[in-house]
Amino acid sequence: MVCLRSVNMFCPFCGNNLEQVTRFCLSCGGSLECLKDTGQTEGPDILHHCVQYFNEGHSYAVIVDILSTFHGVKISLRTLKSKLNQAGFYRRKGYSSQIAVINAIRLELRGPGQLFGYRTMWQALKQKYSLRVKRDDVMNLLRELNPRGCERRSRRRFIRRTYHSMGPNYMWHADGYDKLKPFGVALSGCIDGFSRKVLWLECGPTNNNPRVIAQYFLKCVRTLGVIPMRLRTDCGTENGIMAAIQCTLRHHHHDYYSGASSHMYGTSMTNQRIESWWSILRKGRSQFWMELFADLRDAGYFNGSHEHQCLLRFCFVDVIQKDLDECVRLWNSHRIRPSRTASCPGGVPNELYYLPHRFGSRDCGFEIEQAELDAVPETSLSIAPCGDQNMQEYLDFAMEHNDLQKPENWETASELYMKLKEYAQL
Missing domain, CATH: 1.10.10 (Arc Repressor Mutant, subunit A)
Incomplete structure (x- = not known):
């Protein structure tokens, strides 16, 4: 075996330090014939870089350019090919087994x-x-x-996750809707994961106050008479009291999700049931209100100030809530087609929720006694419909003084908004 003495030479394949250059690397077995003529002028790592860039798929011309630009080594295309060929690297032969x-x-x-x-x-x-x-x-x-x-x-199809639920009241998904917030209107909603029944959809001046959200939750629990097995919310501070009430009312149960495990925090994007329903609400309802309020803003009748938001809420909140109630009634009584990407059956939300045995499921909720609800600390909070008590009293006085009537639809609400805006000189 022919040995060539060299100082600080390295194998271009495995990087092993070579005390002597032989025909083959003693560590990886790679051919070292290419190192015979390298000497010390080009440095020990040049061939290693050539092999690295060759394996990355760069063309010969690009490798020459990279060596010149980043390593200060100028070699010809013919020299590069010769070095790679001596090392056993070819484009179209020498394939692996x-x-x-x-x-x-x-x-x-x-x-x-x-x-x-x-x-x-x-x-x-x-x-x-x-x-x-x-x-x-x-x-x-x-x-x-x-x-x-x-x-x-x-x-070429997007792979969706499969949603699993054991039955109604297994998981409630609660969240806030902020698309109308630039106009001072905030929505809060909750949907049952199995049946897709909307449990509450409330419109008001805020959906960031934890006492307000807890009030919506307790009102729904009292109406249905059950507490869900699990409650799913995002990590916002507005959900803190509601989460505490859920865990408190479930602490004496003995199932796997009792106590603190009955509430689940997560990102809004993964709260898929309610987030998916918000897109349905926008297509069918909220887009109309967004465009109506945007027209008022573009016409110069709304500037986003606190006073304008209070006035808009005073005139429109009741009308919007009436529209949301109608939306919930229609949704809970319409038929959902079966989906291949979900384990939950198709059907009418109200039927899925109240008659789960017809769909091979069961009610996963826990009945709640009135005494248990009475033991929960008082969380009710009285907030003026317009969000400001002083503005509320002033606008009520203006309504009474000018003999104005409460609006019945968006048209009369718009007329009332323009009149009160003129009276208040906003």
Whole structure:
């Protein structure tokens, strides 16, 4: 075996420090014939960089440019090809064995690599495993080793998560709706995960006050006479009292989700039932109000100030609440088509909620006694409909003094808004 003495030489394949340069690396077995003529002028890492950029898939011209720009080494295209060929690196020959490629692909398919297409897998084989393989061969091997993944990718469809629920009152999803907040109107709602029945949908001056949200929750619990097995909210401070009440009313139960486990915090994006329903509300209801109030703003009759927001709430809140109540009635009595992406059955929300046995399920809620609700500390909070007690008294006086009537629809509410705005000189 021919030995060439060298100082601070490194294997371009594994980086092993070479005390002497032989034909093959004693660590990885790579050919070292290419190091015979390198000397010390170009540095020990130049060939290592050439191999690295070659494995990353750069063209020869790009590798020459990178070496010149970032490493200060100027070599010709012919020299680069010669060095890579001496090291055993070729574009169209010297491919790795099929067994090594298959083993690497199977290793990737055990983890996140099962989501890779053949192009990404081909790149991973080159860079991560230093394997040389044709891209078409990787495509054919993936079809054999991961047929389900190939079929799923070929459909080019978004993979949705499957929603699971054991029955009505298993999970309540509560959240606030802020699309009307620029105009001073805040909405709060809650929906049952199994039946998709809207349990409450309230309109008011705020949905950030925890006492207000707790009041909505207790009102719903009193009306239905049950407490849910679990309650799902986002991490906002407005949900703190409601979460505490839920955990308190469930502390004496003995199921898996009793006590503190009966409430679940999470991000708004993952609170999918109520977030999905908000998009339905916007398409069917709230878009109308957003455009109506935007027209008032664009015409110069609304500037977003506290006084204008109070006046708008005073005139429109009752009308909006009436519209929301109608929306809830229609939604809870309409038929939902079955979905392949959900384990919950299709049907009418009211039927799903009150007659779960017809759909092979059961009521997961816990009956609540009035005495238990009376033991909860008082959380009711009296807030003026317009959000400001002084403004409320002034506007009530203006209504009575000018013999004005409460609005019945959006048209009369708009007329009342313009009249009171003129009287108040806003």
